[in-house]
Amino acid sequence: MTPRYVRTALGTVRERLRRGPDTSAYPGRPHGRPGQHPGARLLLRLTAGAAIGALLGGVVAQAAQPATAASADQSSAVTASGRGEFAGMKFTVGQTKHLTSQGVSVSWTGGTSTTFAGTQFNTDFVQIMQCWGADDGTVPSNPGPPRTQCEYGASPTTGRSTWPGNGYDDTRAVIYSADPANYGRDNRYGAGGNFGQGEVPFKSVDGTVITNSTQNNALYSYNTTNEVDFARTGADGTGQQNFEMQTANEAPQLGCGDAVRTSGVTKPRSCWLVIVPQGHLDLDGKPYADPTQVNAGSPVSSTNWQNRIAIKLDFNLVGNSCALGSNERATTGSELAADAMTSWQASLCSTGTVFGYTQLGEPDARNELISDGSAGMVFTTRALGSDYGTSAPTGKTSYAPVVVAGAVIGFTIERRAKSTAPESVQKQSGTKVQSIDLTPRLVAKLLTESYRSSTWGSVTTQHSGGTSTQKAAKGYAWTLNNPAGLVSDPEFVHYNPEFANLAVAENPGTDTDLITALGRSDTARQLWAYAESDKTARQFLAGVPDDWGMRVNPYYSTNPDLNPTGIAFDTSLDSYPKSDPWCTIPANSGATDKQCMTDFHPYVDDMHSGALHTLRADTLWKSTWNPLVSPPSWQSPGPQTVGQRFVLTITDAASAARYGLQTARLLNASGKFVAPTTTALTVAAATASSTDSGVSPVDPATQKAKNAYPLTELVYAATRPAELKAAARQDYAQLLRYAAGAGQTTGSNPGELPPGYAPLSKALRAKTLSAATVLADWKTTSDSSTTSSSGTTATGGTTNTTTGNGSTSGTTGATTPNASANASAGPSSTASYGGGTAVETTATGTTPADPANALRYAVPVGAALGLLAAFGAPLAGGAGLRSLPLPLRLNLPGGRTVTVLPRLTLPGRLRRLRVPGRGGKDGTPLG
Structure with a gap:
């Protein structure tokens, strides 16, 4: 696994071990996860420590510098x-x-x-x-x-x-x-x-x-x-x-x-x-x-x-960008904020505070903040308590807009003229397609693996008596009348007539689906909401064929009578499930293991990785059986052949801009195809509806503005002020002020808002500044405690009070978002400890990248350090860890560093902990 940030991997493994098995790939099953059995906590700590350590080692060849766009400067x-x-x-x-x-x-x-x-x-x-x-x-x-x-x-x-x-x-x-x-x-x-x-x-x-x-x-x-x-x-x-x-x-x-x-x-x-x-x-x-x-x-x-x-x-400096000894504040959450956070960090660390950033799926990040506020600050597009099986916490939650972002369908497509194409088209062979138009139904077709070549091998061609016939495997007769892929889909050609003269290789690694990221995210929810926003797409998902007879893959049908599981597929998803169980061993392949849907359509770690693989034209399709490795396995042959490339991915607008990807125009609710331009993102953000929670979601179904981009997402910084110490509140307020001020200047230099974002409007910036004031002026019954749930708040800002059941009892301050001005985003990079309390650090990380060469001893050393951390974290004040040269940090490929073992500032309850055989001679507390 080679995730965008090591901390993404740490957060994901930790959260998945805590929640138990991920059932999102099974249609009709609830998305809530079982809780952790108390008796498993020690095993969890050891397993997570070793797994996370090994994972850290395995991805040491990773990361990068602040994001910029292709040809931006x-x-x-x-x-x-x-x-x-x-x-x-x-x-x-x-x-x-x-x-x-x-x-x-x-x-x-x-x-x-x-x-x-x-x-x-x-x-x-x-x-x-x-x-x-x-x-x-x-x-x-x-x-x-x-x-x-x-x-x-x-x-x-x-x-x-x-x-x-x-x-x-x-x-x-x-x-x-x-x-x-x-x-x-x-x-x-x-x-x-x-x-x-x-x-x-x-x-x-x-x-x-x-x-x-x-x-x-x-x-x-x-x-x-x-x-x-x-x-x-x-x-x-x-x-x-x-x-x-x-x-x-x-x-x-x-x-x-x-x-x-x-x-x-x-x-x-x-x-x-x-x-x-x-x-x-x-x-x-x-x-x-x-x-x-x-x-x-x-x-x-x-x-x-x-x-x-x-x-x-001339490259930016790779590696450390902040002064030794800087304090670090934890931030966690949405990948949509990653490039902005990374850019801002280089400017913010000059204040003496490093704002660490842990990329984590928004639902998981919200769960962390709900649990005890330990994430400090979370980036989200939805309010706490909005996920299945969760409730908003009691007390105040503050939401401050930080970036106007967007999910996009990025692509690399090179023209491949049919032999019957006119000479003018033949001359364009090998050149890049600059724009395509997609409807909600076309997006639904791609998300549901409904093209014939998607379930590769489920249809075979048989030759007899000089004629050829197609035969479908049992349960896959629905594929026979479906196009092989997007390019042969009459609906796609109707909106993109250029493709009537173009061809593409018919296999699962080209035009049959979208490269998608593993895990839960608000972007996935937005994609499904976009598909559901259109009547014809809803009908298609329910089993109604399109105008040319194409049908949905029944494993994704919202009609339980058509779905082989007998349960309706649930489109209120925050993930991209591989619901179809199709597997096969291709004839004459010599393989001993089956190819399944995750071999035909592998996941990537995150949207940034999807963008990079799309630039490389590498869908990761595991098409080649390699009997020489141990054990033998299906492997990817690498990037597609030049002049014949066709790759589609779901990524964020900032990553698409960074890697110079072309992006699709999407049909919005007003009936217009719109590209994810700065103007289109700004117009869409202005359509967001105010809610009592203080979060204004952008709904693709209600965007009636003609030039609104339907996959626009407004990202908020959420905090629970009563859970933070006074110093932490001041630091987070400083971050919000930067995000609403200097961080709104669009550009590719460190500290600026990278291309791909739209600046916040004047009203949204005012909302963020008001939230910063709320944080800075907040008073609790005891600012020496990090867990106080009571207190008073300064007027202004955007906060909400909840009673623990997800309902809101009030909103203070706030203005509804509009599109009247400029600005934008936040900082980046390191690990999160102790409820947002500061830990001493030696450096900051920057932006991600794809893996280089793994270091020989990274995995075993990482696993050992992980086990050490698992045993030692609760005893971090003891002599054993005090003897280590803390903080212990690793420089990572990509320009980032990660704290393996920090110099911890322990919460009071741990400093007061006595452990038999440890501490002073008189049994004095650790730390």
């Missing part, structure tokens, strides 16, 4: 010209400063249209890679790195029948094929003699050198590299590619953003983006001897490297 865009054969080309990199793990647009003009030899790239294409190191001095007019320090050559080693490369232009191998006299003639690395071949070695930033077997080596592979082997130039001579920037956390072998000290000054390590255009000449500088054969040359071979264009990249 226009002031740092750089354009460079080609040389020699490519002197007429100009290449533009959309952002070159303040870089982190993100997507950046690389575009070019003045090229020649790409040609193919069959399905393989032949002439006039572009290759892109990321490199480290100082200028090697070989091209004074265009400084750049040596070719040995570029991450390239990790093309697939299996399944190459559909791969558009020939094993040379997509590797580090150097071979000359145009003239037999030139075999092996690289100026340094080619082997001598006829048919000789060498490999350009790769040198890591730590000095490790890989000299052979460089393809999918120990440092990077096809599944982790960010190289672009083939980027197409269109008929008009232009091209564009979103390039995944990798920091030292995702690519430690490059070290981009790591702290380096030069002449007494510490700065982040800069890196290079290198572009190598391929033209009409072979490696010896002569035209191809056989024009039907593909270019046989690696971009890192000496002759191709002479044409390289290098552009310097």
Whole structure:
């Protein structure tokens, strides 16, 4: 498992162990979870400690720096010209400063249209890679790195029948094929003699050198590299590619953003983006001897490297961003707030307080705050007590708007023209689709695995007497009249007529579903609510076929008479269940285990991960049986083939902007297709209805504003003031003031509101400032206690009083949200301890990213530390833990750090705890 934040994993494991088995995947069963048996607490602590520790170790190769959007920083865009054969080309990199793990647009003009030899790239294409190191001095007019320090050559080693490369232009191998006299003639690395071949070695930033077997080596592979082997130039001579920037956390072998000290000054390590255009000449500088054969040359071979264009990249510092010894306040909850929180933290830590952030599904975060207020501050889109089986706590709960966010359907789709398509469409093959339109019913079809290829193998084609017939497995006759996927769905083509001339590979890893995140979230609830907001979608879910005869997968039918379980599927969900139990062993696969729905449609850890995998065009479909691993298993072959990519995901607007994803326009309640623009989010937020709880939800069914985006979500910071100490209330009030003030400035610099969010309106900012005043002025009967449930509150702000049964007895302050102005979000990063009380910390974390290489001893060491924490946490004041160098923190790939064992400020009840054989000679309390 490789979650966005280690603390996401910690929170998820802890919550799932506490609640018991997750029954959300079984339709019709209640979503409430059984409570914890008291006798299981010790076992729970030990199991959770070891599991969380091992999980922490397993994901140590993870994370990243504050979020920015692809091509967001226009002031740092750089354009460079080609040389020699490519002197007429100009290449533009959309952002070159303040870089982190993100997507950046690389575009070019003045090229020649790409040609193919069959399905393989032949002439006039572009290759892109990321490199480290100082200028090697070989091209004074265009400084750049040596070719040995570029991450390239990790093309697939299996399944190459559909791969558009020939094993040379997509590797580090150097071979000359145009003239037999030139075999092996690289100026340094080619082997001598006829048919000789060498490999350009790769040198890591730590000095490790890989000299052979460089393809999918120990440092990077096809599944982790960010190289672009083939980027197409269109008929008009232009091209564009979103390039995944990798920091030292995702690519430690490059070290981009790591702290380096030069002449007494510490700065982040800069890196290079290198572009190598391929033209009409072979490696010896002569035209191809056989024009039907593909270019046989690696971009890192000496002759191709002479044409390289290098552009310097400046990264944000990876790792610690706050001063040693800073105090930390815990915040928990919605992933929708993650990028904003991460950005703000760098500015807020200068005040002396670090605001830690634990990403956790909103329902679970609300449960934590209900239980005893231990989360300190929770980010949520719904009020406490709004989840099945929960009740709002007694006393005051304050809600302050912090971000206007949105869920989006992001995609990477490349045009693949049908053979019957007009020439004008054929010329666009391989280029990216920029926009698609989706209705609630189309979203429902994707969420319910209702396309024929979704239950892969449930329909087989049988040939007899020169005719072909389709046969469905028992219980799957409903699939026979359903389209294979979205592209062949007449409803989709009706709204997206361009696709009438486009094709897609028919398999479960393309257009049959959406990449979704595992776990419970308010975003999942919003998606289901959107599907339910439309009459035709509701009818489809109930079993009524659409206008072309397509039917819902019966396991998702809200009609119990059609649902094989005999229970109606419940769409008031906060998750994405895989309700269909279909499994199969494909014929002639040699497999001994079945493929099931989570193999065809794997979950990702969170929406950020979904966005990153969509940029990479990797659906994670486990399509390949590998008998050589132990135990043998189904595995993913990696990203889709260039020019044929089709991936859809549910993610948040900030993650989509960060990775430069295209996003779908959705049909809103007024009958208009609307994209998730800043304006559309702002308009939708203004439609939120005021409630007694102080939370104004955005309902896609009631958004009558013409330009409202239907999946807009308004995120609140919720606190229970009476549960907090005075110092904690002051710190959280400071956070809210920043969120309503400086944090509302849109931009990609640390401390600003990242692209993908809409600034809060003037009225919403006023509401947040009022809530900050309530927190700062709150008085309890004893501010030395963290558990007081009584007290008085200052006037103003947005608070509610409940009696414990979920009902509200009053709301103070507050104005209804409207769309009249600007602003936005909050901080980021670390673990939460002791009811929001401060713990001394050594650093802060930043933003997430996808995993790099796991450290060899991470899992066993993590498990050991987890067990230590499990035993030792209640005794943290004792001599055993006092002897450790606390706080104990780990730097994580992605720029974050995590506190493994903190320097705890224990609550009074634990400091007064006496344990036999521990403490002072007279039995004095621990701590």
